[in-house]
Amino acid sequence: MIDPTFAGLLNRPAGFTDRPLLWDDITQAWTSECEIADLSLKLASRLEHGEKRLAFILATNSKATLVGFLALVAAGHAVALIDPGLPEDRLAHLLACYQPDILLGSAPLSSLASTIAGNWVCSDPTVDVPATAIRQGGNEPARLHPDLGLLLLTSGTTGGAKFVRLSWKALVTNARQIAHSLAITSESVGVGHLPFHYSYGLSVVTSHLIAGARVALMIDSLTSESFWAKVKASEGTHFAGVPFHYTVLARLGFDMVPSTVNMFTQAGGGLDARIQAMVLAKVEASQSRFCVMYGQTEAAPRIACLPSELLLDKRGSVGVAMPASAISICGQDGAALPVGQTGHVVYEGPNVMLGYADSRTDLALGDLMKGRLETGDLGWMDEDGFLYLSGRVARFAKIAGLRLSLDDIETQLSLLGSIACVDLGEQIAVVFEGEIPEDAKAQAKTLALASKIPPTSFLVRRLAELPRKSNGKIDYALVKAALDV
Amino acid sequence: MTLEHKVFGAFQETFDLPDAFDRTLLVYREFPEWTSIGHMTLVAALETHFDTMLEANDILAMSSFDKAVEIMSRYDDN
CATH class of the missing domain: 3.40.50.12780 (ANL, N-terminal domain)
Known part of the structure; x- marks a missing residue:
C-alpha cells in the first residue's frame, strides 16, 4: 500500500x-x-x-x-x-x-x-x-x-x-x-x-x-x-x-x-x-x-x-x-x-x-x-x-549544536590516565588526575577533529586528585568547582 | 619565514598536518576537516599568526590554500 x-x-x-x-x-x-x-x-x-x-x-x-x-x-x-x-x-x-x-x-x-x-x-x-x-x-x-x-x-x-x-x-x-x-x-x-x-x-x-x-x-x-x-x-x-x-x-x-x-x-x-x-x-x-x-x-x-x-x-x-x-x-x-x-x-x-x-x-x-x-x-x-534552562542532569555537552556524550569522550581518552570530563558550555574540560599526560593535548585535538568540533573545544586541565562520591564515582560538580573556570 | 610558510603554519595548527602535507589537497569542503567549523577555526588561527582581523569578504573567499596565501599577502606586514 x-x-x-x-x-x-x-x-x-x-x-x-x-x-x-x-x-x-x-x-x-x-x-x-x-x-x-x-x-x-x-x-x-x-x-x-x-x-x-x-x-x-x-x-x-x-x-x-x-x-x-x-x-x-x-x-x-x-x-x-x-x-x-x-x-x-x-x-x-x-x-x-x-x-x-x-x-x-x-x-x-x-x-x-x-x-x-x-x-x-x-x-x-x-x-x-x-x-x-x-x-x-x-x-x-x-x-x-x-x-x-x-x-x-x-x-x-x-x-x-x-x-x-x-x-x-x-x-x-x-x-x-x-x-x-x-x-x-x-x-x-x-x-x-x-x-x-x-x-x-x-x-x-x-x-x-x-x-x-x-x-x-x-x-x-x-x-x-x-x-x-x-x-x-x-x-x-x-x-x-x-x-x-x-x-x-x-x-x-x-x-x-x-x-x-x-x-x-x-x-x-x-x-x-x-x-x-x-x-x-x-x-x-x-x-x-x-x-x-x-x-x-x-x-x-x-x-x-x-x-x-x-x-x-x-x-x-x-x-x-x-x-x-x-x-x-x-x-x-x-x-x-x-x-x-x-x-x-x-x-x-x-x-x-x-x-x-x-x-x-x-x-x-x-x-x-x-x-x-x-x-x-x-x-x-x-x-x-x-x-528557563539551567543545565543538564545527564552527562552530555553541546558544542556547535552537536550533542556529545561526556562518558564516550572519557572512554576514548581513558587510556591516557584517570580522567573526568565536564561540560563548560561551548567547551569541555578534560581533567586528568595527577599530571597531564604527554599525548593528552594531541589526542584531544584528534578527537575534536573526528567529532567535527573546533580543536579548541577541549580544555585540558589537571587536578592532584579527582573528587569522588562515597560510592567511588567521580563527583563532577566538585570537579567543575575545583577547576575555577 | 615566507608568507606561504606562515599561512601553512595556521593550517597545520587547525588541521593537525605534517610538514610535508600536499597543499593542493587543502580545498574548502573537499578536505574532510575543512568544514564550516574548521573554516572559522582556521580564520581564528590566521588572525592570531598575522595579528590582524580579516574582512568578511576575505573570510568567505578563502576557499583553498592558494587563495588563503593570496588573501593573507594583503594582511602581511613583513
Whole structure:
C-alpha cells in the first residue's frame, strides 16, 4: 500500500499543484510540488514490499534525498537518516547492528551493500532520485513495529549505535506544531542548510512542507562565498541556525543577510547574550522576527518556542510548550515543583518518541514512553509558563549544536590516565588526575577533529586528585568547582 | 619565514598536518576537516599568526590554500 499523503507531510486532497516546492543548490532551480510527488511515488512503488522494511538513507541536502525520504514514507518503511560523513568504522558498525534491507544515498551503493549479507540489487543516482540498493527476498528475522517510522542517532559522530525511535505521527504532529508556533505560511521559504539527517535540519523541511510553504535545500554552508547569493536566489525567508551559525553571522556582519529573510530561528543550545543582542538589533532594523527554541531529537525535535515579540520581556527563556503539550518541572521523586523552583524538565506531548533502540531487535518494540519525556535538562518555569534552562542532569555537552556524550569522550581518552570530563558550555574540560599526560593535548585535538568540533573545544586541565562520591564515582560538580573556570 | 610558510603554519595548527602535507589537497569542503567549523577555526588561527582581523569578504573567499596565501599577502606586514 502506497500512502499518497506521505503520512500527512504532503496531504493535498485536491491534488498536487504545479507551484514550486523545492529549490536545491545542485540544479539551482525550483522543482514543483507535483514533480516531487510524482518522482517520490514512482520510487515508492519500486521500494514497496508488502511489509515494513528498514531503510538507511545516507542523507545529503539534495533533491534526491528528499525524494528518497518521501518515497520511503509513502511506502510505509522505517527510515534511518544517516550522516554520510560518519567515520567508516562507525557506519560499518551501524550496518552490522541493524541489517537494513534498503540503502539510499547520493553516491553508488554497491560496495557498501556488499558488506551486508544477502543478494542486493543496486541502481545509480541521478539528480532527481537517489542511488538505491535493495535486498532481495524476505525480511530478516527481527521484525519492525508497525508504528516505527523514523530513526535518528542520539549523538553526533562519537558514541555508539543508539537510535531514537519515532513514529511518523510524532514527526508529522511536531511539524504541524512548529509551523503553527512560527506562523509559517504558504509564502515562507525555509533555508534548508542544516543537515537533513539532523533533527533540527529535518524539522525545517517538514514544517515547511506541511504548511504548504517552500524549502531551499543547500549543500553549501554559510561560511562559503556563494551561500547568501543562493539564499537570495531562492527567496529564502526563514534562516534557522544553532549558536555556531549566529556566532559566524555576528563575525561576518548581519549585512550579509539578504532582505528576503524575515525570520531567524535558533535552537541547539544557549546563545551568548552578546550575540543574541546583535541578532535583536538586526531583527529590529529589518522588521523581521527572531524565535528562540528548545528541543531534543527525542521529541521529534521541538519542545518549546519563544515568540519573537516576547524576546525582551522573557529574556533568557526558551519559550512555552508546543501546542497541545505541557512542560512541568519535577523534583528527584518525580513530584511537580512550584513555579520558580529549579528541577528536572519533563515534557508531555504527542511528538514524544516511542523509545530508544540499541539493536535491530529493539525495532520490534512499541511505545515505551506514553507521550512523556524526561529531558535530562534542569530548569524552572515562571508564572506564565515560560521555561528557563539551567543545565543538564545527564552527562552530555553541546558544542556547535552537536550533542556529545561526556562518558564516550572519557572512554576514548581513558587510556591516557584517570580522567573526568565536564561540560563548560561551548567547551569541555578534560581533567586528568595527577599530571597531564604527554599525548593528552594531541589526542584531544584528534578527537575534536573526528567529532567535527573546533580543536579548541577541549580544555585540558589537571587536578592532584579527582573528587569522588562515597560510592567511588567521580563527583563532577566538585570537579567543575575545583577547576575555577 | 615566507608568507606561504606562515599561512601553512595556521593550517597545520587547525588541521593537525605534517610538514610535508600536499597543499593542493587543502580545498574548502573537499578536505574532510575543512568544514564550516574548521573554516572559522582556521580564520581564528590566521588572525592570531598575522595579528590582524580579516574582512568578511576575505573570510568567505578563502576557499583553498592558494587563495588563503593570496588573501593573507594583503594582511602581511613583513
